Amino acid sequence: MDVDTRLLRYFLAVAEEGTLTRAAERLFVSQPTLTKQIRQLETLLGARLFSRSRAGMALTEPGRALAARLPALLTAWDQVLRETRRAAGRAARSLRVGFMASAANEATPRIIADFTRRRPGWRVEMRQAGWSDPSAGLADGDVDVALLRLPFPGQDALRTAVLFTEPRWVALPEGHPLAVRDVIPFRDLWDEPFVAAPPETGRWRDHWLAADERDGHPIRVGAVTDQPDDWLSAIANGYGIALAPASAARFYARPGVTYRPVSGVSSSRVGVAWAVADDTAPVVQDFVHACLASPRPTETEAETGTGTGTGTGTGTEATA
Structure with missing residues (x-):
């Protein structure tokens, strides 16, 4: 029987994190996707690997047996892949x-x-x-x-x-009222909807929302995107604003989007x-x-x- 190593990595993440939510964030996948993959692995192995409750995911006896052997197996497999790819790179x-x-x-x-x-x-x-x-x-x-x-x-x-x-600047729809300012205090952006990265990206998403620099002020998310073009379109269409590197004004200039410096936010x-x-x-x-x-x-x-x-x-x- 062949088992996709991705399923094994998903299982191990849930075993180590103890909850689907934390494991999904660590793996950069949605919780429903992770649940589906765990069930697929259980079906392939013919064994229940977790007992589920409101408190989280507890390993069953078969789950504990699998979790005990997996880290060494996956580490060895990763090393094999790395050495194979490195050899291919050297050859090419x-x-x-x-x-x-x-x-x-x-x-x-x-x-x-x-x-x-x-x-x-x-x-x-x-x-x-x-x-x-x-x-x-x-x-x-x-x-x-x-x-x-x-x-x-x-x-x-x-x-x-x-x-x-x-510096981090802000990308705004061209007609946004704040677009006329030379420099915008970050506090003045707190109530604006933001275009954000997928929730599964964890620290990356939080950094570009400046989640730790809002004095506990709640974040409004107006759109979620995964690619620069989609990000620009969401901003131009008025679904939200977004923090961006200052260099984005050069690399991602487009009609409908304007960039302004922001004060009161880290680089x-x-x-x-x-x-x-x-x-x-x-x-x-x-x-x-x-x-x-x-x-x-x-x-x-x-x-x-x-x-x-x-x-x-x-x-x-x-x-x-």
Whole structure:
């Protein structure tokens, strides 16, 4: 009998979290989807794995037996996949780089150029991820390294280095009353409906709603989107506003949407992330070093959201 490893990962997440809600947030899936997958696994195995109650999900005896063996099995399988993909990348002289939206802004071409100087004959394969996967494929091993926005769910299990920060602005419908202001205090946006990432993205969604910077004020969500084009359309059509990096004014300019600086809200951080196992992988580390050596925006440029500056990147590593 063949069992999809995704079903096993879903089972293990529920076993470790104890509730479907927390497990769904960790896995970036909806709760109904997770429930369906658990039932599918139980049907395949012919055993009830959880006893369900209002208090959560408790493992049955067959569930405990499966949960005891799964971590080692999945870790071994992940290692097999990683080594196989890495061998394929070496054979093709290709590095897979996941990214979110505009990646590292104007620094991205310079990073790639620096990497190819360090690794002659190699090429970088850029793979864009939707907002439903804030790790840009790194958590699942689909890419070797990723350029993304911090924080994101699962970050603590990976290595990360901050490349630069930039202010968060607000994207508004062009005719919005606040669009005439030069700078908008964040407090003045609290009662506005926001265009948000899917709930399953957890910390990523909360960061872009500035959930921890509202003094407990409730959040209004006017629309949920997973891709930049859908995000822009929702804003232009008046379903809500959204916090965005200052650079979005350059990378995602379109009719019907205007961007304004915001005061009273923290900045956004752009980082590079890689798996702990790749601390000693020369090709991955060459890319990380190319990222850290790339110029970062000066303070003035970061405040205006323009240019890339000439300062030297000094990212800080977070241990897993």
